[in-house]
């Protein structure tokens with residue numbers, strides 16, 4: 001019996017990578033930051049974590065902003081009204097947008113690692129649509 005418990009303990013440890021976290025970001029019609037928002041809009045993650053963008057309200061998607069990704073990270077895209085799962089392995093900042101509400105400023109920023117982010121200066125130089133820029137600028141100011 002003790003032997004079985006030991007085997008189970010080892011199996012459970014193997015199935016749970018050390019410190020890897022699942023982080024949930026909600027896609028909402030209305031939030032503390034206004035209408036059409038990701039909540040939270042700024043996420044700090046570590047390499048190996050998985051960020052889940054969950055449409056708690058209808059008519060949203062989440063996808064990467066291709067010009068705001070660490071070098072070597074391919075753009076990826078979630079479908080409308082579906083959860084978008086973003087595993088983050090490479091340190092740096094990841095810009096996220098909801099395609100239908102991008103022009104209304106529905107964006108988020110994920111910082112992976114503790115910084116300094118290698119692509120932060122490049123991300124700050126990217127020009128977004130005005131409402132998206134208005135929300136992204138303070139998020140970039142929080143990033144390291």
Ligand SMILES: [Cu+2]
Pocket residue numbers: 027036059060061098099100101106
């Ligand atoms: Cu949206």
